[in-house]
Amino acid sequence: MYAFTYHRPKTVADATALLGQFEDPKLLGGGQTLLPTLKQRLARPSDLIDLGQIPELQGIGEEAGGLTVGAFTRHAQVAHSDTVQRVIPALASLAEGIGDRQVRNMGTLGGSICNADPSADYPAAVVALKATVRTDRREIAGDDFFTGMFETALEPGEIVTAVHFQKPDKAAYAKFRNPASRYAIVGVFVAVFGSEVRVAVTGAGPSVFRADDMEAALAQDFRADALNGASVSADGLNADIHASAEYRAHLVRVMARRAVEACG
């Protein structure tokens, strides 16, 4: 790891001020991606700004019928929260499936979505649950937040403070995971809001996306079999040693079916 200077601000305002002071600063969430990256010398920030001691970034609360989760809330806290389990159980179960126990004890919601790994789980929930990403300066609709592989709509120096998830009538997340890393080879989050059905797919493409055909089919007939005629094109999907693009396209439908069935 290259040397850096470490900072531990107590407020978001202090963190913002620090971000403006240095040449190449980097925000530190739970560090479960950033620290391995630094250890491999794939990044060389001048300064690390640890967000772990900022009370306003933490906590889970009910708001407007949905849930507001602070950016520095760890995956294990989301998974074990009585509030999350009661209001949006699918979100708790998604969090419980991230990485392993030790990763969930450290990794944070904000860190996950800001990193925008194409195989991360949370992006599917942010998009499917019509979330709003709150930052130190504005609100960004979940649909607009993820803009590409490891890319988001965030501006330089912008800090995510919380995510508000809307409460669906029913929802479920199904994932076909890499057995070693436990990242999603394909993960599908299905959420029903009245007559609207949202199907968000992670792991399959460069960034999370909505499966329009599947949403239309499920809006007409919310049964797994309604997906028989709907499919996702393999064009542009990820292909690696774990799965070809065609296989991922196939998995999208299989995971979507499982998610619909899990919705009950």
Add this chain to the structure above:
Amino acid sequence: MPCTVSMTVNGKAVSREVEERTLLVTFLRDQIGLTGTHVGCDTSQCGACVVHVDGRSVKSCTMLAVQADGAAVTTIEGLAAADGTLHPMQAAFREHHGLQCGFCTPGMVMSAVDLVTNHPSPTEQEVREGLEGNICRCTGYHNIVKAVMAGAEAMQGGTMKAAAE
């Protein structure tokens, strides 16, 4: 730039000057001299370096020492009683032969204790899932799972079953 890091390790207050990029596992092993916490893969996969920070199991190779500033850290050396009596989970690993080479054992035991503290009576499936962050290259996990089940029972105050199998 060196900085001072202070924490409680196995109940004892420690304070050292370290480089900011120092990992928690390096701090524990090289600064404090507690080499029971192992470095296996050094890429957050294998779990040989698992310790407890404020009661939560974490991979100490994927945490900076400065992130643990002010925290209470427990390592494998902190599990046994002062008179050397093994923690029930350690005793269960010995009783059920939950190790071969022993390299992964400190991390396995620390993960298992965290798991059982939060799920007092885990099923075999829950034990296997709870140990996903720990890799063992020798055993095939069978006896490890058996040890954790027995250790869980012992931590509940039950008596340990003899390792007859």
